[in-house]
Amino acid sequence: MALARIRMAEQARRGELVEVQLLIQHPMETGFRRDANGERVPRNAIHSFACSYNGSEVFRATLSTGIAANPMLRFYFVAAETGEVRFWWLDDDEVEGSARARLMVA
């Protein structure tokens, strides 16, 4: 279960640059940390992330434990048509997460 907070403009003009800032709630466990009982906490980090806009991919990333807990990503894409922006990610436990936002293009 992962929660995400998206910061993105709701409207844009055609051809305008849209900034996306995404914050995903995830421990990005490194596999090196020990819990209170001295047991190693197994590695679990988001390793794949993708963002699609109206069905076509506009941004993709492979991440590692080198990304801080509760990963933040900020990137850009160009507004074309009114439609849906989808975010998808997958962690080492094969748990998928997703989020979506709507962009109105005038």
Added chain:
Amino acid sequence: MNRRRFVALSVLAVPVSAYAQANAHISTTDPLVFSLTKGKTVNPGRVRLELPRLAENGYSVPMTVRVDSPMTAAQHVRAVHLISEKNPVREMASFWLGPHSGRAEIASRIRLNGSQRMVAIAELSDGSFWSDALDIEVLEAACTEAG
């Protein structure tokens, strides 16, 4: 070494030294860099990696990487790779972009296992590689048990 051999070698030496100079800021023989570039020259410039010079701890360090590119169908950034010198997982992140990105800029927050040199390598649509390297001092490492 006879004279003929010396002349032949010195002709060879010129492109080799030019190659070495272009790569001086980054180790192209580093297996991780090699796996990304397939041995191609990595030019300094066009990429700007922004990190604080000093971080109190390595748990969450703000990072921005920008690549100077018009981001058109003909000329754009294909990928940006972020490499750490000292982290247990050296390949920190890779980002794939395209002309639809509009601007080649990505920001995130990274973990650092102590003071080190960070490298960002950008792969452009024409197949060339560009990079920036930056030293950052980290007072408290993110993974003290990582060894």
